Amino acid sequence: xxxxxxxxxxxxxxxxxxxxxxxxxxxxxxxxxxxxxxxxxxxxxxxxxxxxxxxxxxxxxxxxxxxxxxxxxxxxxxxxxxxxxxxxxxxxxxx
Amino acid sequence: xxxxxxxxxxxxxxxxxxxxxxxxxxxxxxxxxxxxxxxxxxxxxxxxxxxxxxxxxxxxxxxxxxxxxxxxxxxxxxxxxxxxxxxxxxxxxxxxxxxxxxxxxxxxxxxxxxxxxxxxxxxxxxxxxxxxxxxxxxxxxxxxxxxxxxxxxxxxxxxxxxxxxxxxxxxxxxxxxxxxxxxxxxxxxxxxxxxxxxxxxxxxxxxxxxxxxxxxxxxxxxxxxxxxxxxxxxxxxxxxxxxxxxxxxxxxxxxxxxxxxxxxxxxxxxxxxxxxxxxxxxxxxxxxxxxxxxxxxxxxxxxxxxxxxxxxxxx
Numbered sequence: 194x195x196x197x198x199x200x201x202x203x204x205x206x207x208x209x210x211x212x213x214x215x216x217x218x219x220x221x222x223x224x225x226x227x228x229x230x231x232x233x234x235x236x237x238x239x240x241x242x243x244x245x246x247x248x249x250x251x252x253x254x255x256x257x258x259x260x261x262x263x264x265x266x267x268x269x270x271x272x273x274x275x276x277x278x279x280x281x282x283x284x285x286x287x288x
Numbered sequence: 289x290x291x292x293x294x295x296x297x298x299x300x301x302x303x304x305x306x307x308x309x310x311x312x313x314x315x316x317x318x319x320x321x322x323x324x325x326x327x328x329x330x331x332x333x334x335x336x337x338x339x340x341x342x343x344x345x346x347x348x349x350x351x352x353x354x355x356x357x358x359x360x361x362x363x364x365x366x367x368x369x370x371x372x373x374x375x376x377x378x379x380x381x382x383x384x385x386x387x388x389x390x391x392x393x394x395x396x397x398x399x400x401x402x403x404x405x406x407x408x409x410x411x412x413x414x415x416x417x418x419x420x421x422x423x424x425x426x427x428x429x430x431x432x433x434x435x436x437x438x439x440x441x442x443x444x445x446x447x448x449x450x451x452x453x454x455x456x457x458x459x460x461x462x463x464x465x466x467x468x469x470x471x472x473x474x475x476x477x478x479x480x481x482x483x484x485x486x487x488x489x490x491x492x493x494x495x496x497x498x499x500x501x502x503x504x505x506x507x508x509x510x511x512x513x514x515x516x517x518x519x520x521x522x523x524x525x526x527x528x529x530x531x532x533x534x535x536x537x538x539x540x541x542x543x544x545x546x547x548x549x550x551x552x553x554x555x556x557x558x559x560x561x562x563x564x565x566x567x568x569x570x571x572x573x574x575x576x577x578x579x580x581x582x583x584x585x586x587x588x589x590x591x592x593x594x595x596x597x598x599x600x601x602x603x
Contacts, residue, residue, distance in 0.1 A: 219375045223590035
């Protein structure tokens with residue numbers, strides 16, 4: 194059986210105005226129009242969205258999860274980036 | 289950088305599982321974990337797709353427009369569920385078309401319940417109530433599966449599927465409260481679907497050799513027998529409420545255990561059906577194979593059209 198597959202697309206949906214698009218899954222489609230139509234039929238059958246983005250999966254780049262600890266380490270060691278690091282005298286308001 | 293031995297990696301992996309940290313697609317995982325998931329998830333996807341066949345057969349014969357619209361929506365959901373699951377399986381590096389070809393060659397299985405025919409309209413009610421009911425019982429447990437994409441697909445599927453069970457029970461209730469002939473149809477559907485529904489949870493725990501590993505990996509959270517017992521405990525009162533009799537002479541509430549006792553399952557029938565000798569095995573796989581083969585030109589034409597248009601745009 195021929196197995197020439199349609200490209201894979203990642204689907205992002207905005208559930209309502211004011212919220213960001215969120216990844217919901219993927220699907221296969223021959224082109225972007227079909228990917229959008231299929232995404233509507235597959236991922237928004239119950240009013241889950243008002244806007245859809247589809248991106249060919251080939252174009253998504255990601256960090257290597259095996260190196261995630263080292264990769265994100267700089268952010269874990271800088272606790273002074275959080276307000277709770279600082280001492281605030283009692284009685285100080287609005288800070 | 290220190291090179292990690294496989295045993296170190298396996299230990300780290302199991303630690304993550306034990307701490308309830310989900311596994312995501314590109315994370316390191318043991319080959320056997322990946323293989324188990326690919327097999328389970330693709331067979332789950334096949335079940336959704338093959339499950340459309342007995343029901344789709346009744347769409348044009350639904351007794352009224354409301355039932356027809358509901359059945360159409362349900363069958364459309366099943367297609368969507370198959371797709372979520374095929375997509376989730378692909379995140380493990382599985383080739384989607386290869387998994388589908390495995391279904392067509394008989395190498396991959398699907399839920400054996402779909403090898404039984406839907407003989408009357410009442411069967412559509414029984415399928416929604418019992419088959420989807422059993423599937424939900426199983427899938428609610430899978431929502432906490434250790435593999436992220438599978439767990440997320442399950443959450444969405446469970447949300448959608450609760451209407452499947454309700455519409456089936458509602459439909460069967462109407463029949464059970466109708467004319468004597470209608471009530472007989474409802475009872476007959478329950479008689480035929482009860483035991484196959486119980487078999488959906490798979491072999492008894494002591495006959496299920498892979499269960500222990502799946503539990504350790506938290507792919508599986510509850511054992512086959514526990515899920516089956518939960519289903520029986522939940523379903524028997526629902527049957528009684530609409531005046532239908534569960535076809536098991538030994539079914540009895542056990543005060544001590546707080547569960548229903550029931551007759552041991554006829555596993556001979558189960559294995560016969562799993563191994564290809566059920567009433568509809570050939571018909572189901574033939575229908576799927578035909579759909580792929582006869583629909584292939586559409587896929588090829590769509591791809592050719594997309595490529596042609598891309599060329600035009602870049603020219």
